[in-house]
Amino acid sequence: MRARTWIVALALINTTPAVLAGTCEATSAKTHTPLVELYTSEGCSSCPPADRWLSTLKGRDNVVALAFHVDYWDYIGWKDRFAEPRNSQRQRDWARQTGAGTIYTPQVLVDGRDARAWRGGDPLSSAQTNEPATARIHLRADSGATGTRLNAQVSAPPDRAARLIVARFEHGHQSRVEAGENDGRTLHHDYVVRDWEVHDLPASGTLDTQLQFLPGERTGGFAAYVEDARTGRILQSVALGDCT
Numbered sequence: 001m002r003a004r005t006w007i008v009a010l011a012l013i014n015t016t017p018a019v020l021a022g023t024c025e026a027t028s029a030k031t032h033t034p035l036v037e038l039y040t041s042e043g044c045s046s047c048p049p050a051d052r053w054l055s056t057l058k059g060r061d062n063v064v065a066l067a068f069h070v071d072y073w074d075y076i077g078w079k080d081r082f083a084e085p086r087n088s089q090r091q092r093d094w095a096r097q098t099g100a101g102t103i104y105t106p107q108v109l110v111d112g113r114d115a116r117a118w119r120g121g122d123p124l125s126s127a128q129t130n131e132p133a134t135a136r137i138h139l140r141a142d143s144g145a146t147g148t149r150l151n152a153q154v155s156a157p158p159d160r161a162a163r164l165i166v167a168r169f170e171h172g173h174q175s176r177v178e179a180g181e182n183d184g185r186t187l188h189h190d191y192v193v194r195d196w197e198v199h200d201l202p203a204s205g206t207l208d209t210q211l212q213f214l215p216g217e218r219t220g221g222f223a224a225y226v227e228d229a230r231t232g233r234i235l236q237s238v239a240l241g242d243c244t
Contacts, residue, residue, distance in 0.1 A: 021144050022243035023140070023141065023142050023143070024141055024143075024241075025138065025139060025240070026138075026139050026239070027136070027137070027138045027139075027238065028133060028136055028137040028138070028236050029238075030132065030133060031131060031132060032132070032133050032236060033063065033064055033133070033236060033237050034062075034063050034110055034124055034234070034237070035109075035110070035111055036054070036057065036063060036065040036066070036124070037065075037066050037067075037068060037109040038050055038065070038106060038107070039068050039087070039091045039104075039108075039109075040067055040068070040069055040070070040105055041069060041072075041073040041080050042078055042081075042082070042083075042175055042177055042180075042182060043073035043077065043078045043079075043080055043180045043181060044181060044182075045181035045182055048182070048187055049106075049119075050106030050108065051106075051187065051188065051190075052188070055188070057191075064225065064237040064239045065191045066167055066191050066193050066223055067169070067189060067192050068090060068091065068193050069082035069084070069192065070088040070105060071083035071087070073180075077179040077180030078178070078179045078180030078182065081175070082173070087193065091103045094232055097230075097231070097232045098112070098231070100114065108123055111233060111234040112227065112228075112233045112234050133235070133236045134156065134236065135154065135155065135157075135226040136155045136156075136236065137154050137164075137224050137225070138154075139152055139224055141240055141242075141243055143242065143243045145215070146215070147213050148212070148213045150210070150211045150212070150213065150222060151208070151211075152199075152208075152209050153207070153208050154207040154226060155205060155206050156205045157205055158203060158204055158205035159203050159205070160205060160228060160235075161229040162201045162226050163198055163199065163201060163227055164199045164207060164209070164226055164227075165196060165197070165198050165225055165226075166196065166223070166224045167193045167195070167196035167197075167222065167223045168193070168194050168195045168196065168220070168222055169192060169194065170191075170219065170220035171192075172188075172218050172219070173188070173189040173190075173218060174188050174189070175187045175189070191220075192220075194216060194217070194220075195214070200229070201226070216242075219242050220241075220242060222240045223239045223240075224237065224239075
């Protein structure tokens with residue numbers, strides 16, 4: 001279970017729910033915390049069940065979850081407003097890196113491995129949650145009306161060719177789809193990735209970096225994880241909710 005310390009909590013100073021103020025921090029657990037990545041699209045008729053499954057992970061502090069909306073289904077009639085070309089490229093990079101034959105939606109990855117067991121099963125049952133973590137991540141967020149300044153301190157095995165990925169995610173999004181495969185449906189989304197950055201770790205395996213994120217549209221938080229750049233395996237992950 002990750003450690004979490006609230007340093008100060010200030011009153012909301014804006015009527016926009018996602019404009020928060022305060023300072024908070026989180027440190028990754030001593031054991032491995034699995035990362036779940038969902039690649040999804042509002043233009044994909046088979047994706048809503050996966051979106052709903054991902055929402056069931058809310059409230060669990062022993063897993064980190066993210067939903068990357070991809071843009072390669074936009075052409076069939078409905079443009080997913082959460083989709084980004086770089087999200088699609090991340091999925092393609094994963095396939096090339098791991099030798100996977102194809103990419104698809106909805107695709108669930110657990111710690112960088114394809115996990116189809118979400119359909120009626122538990123893809124987290126095989127995650128190595130009791131193993132000692134091979135990386136450590138500490139996040140400190142300072143949030144205000146202009147956004148969030150996030151400090152990330154990372155340590156990982158030296159010369160591992162590792163990289164840190166930090167994503168801003170949001171909960172509670174809703175879309176009324178008016179075209180394409182989901183025409184007429186109202187879709188609900190949690191863990192929606194709105195922005196993300198990648199920072200390579202130096203050969204020493206330690207990194208101390210500052211990141212800046214604009215105010216969110218809705219409340220959510222930040223997810224940070226260390227990835228082996230050669231294999232795509234996730235060494236460790238941690239999530240930090242918005243400071244309130």
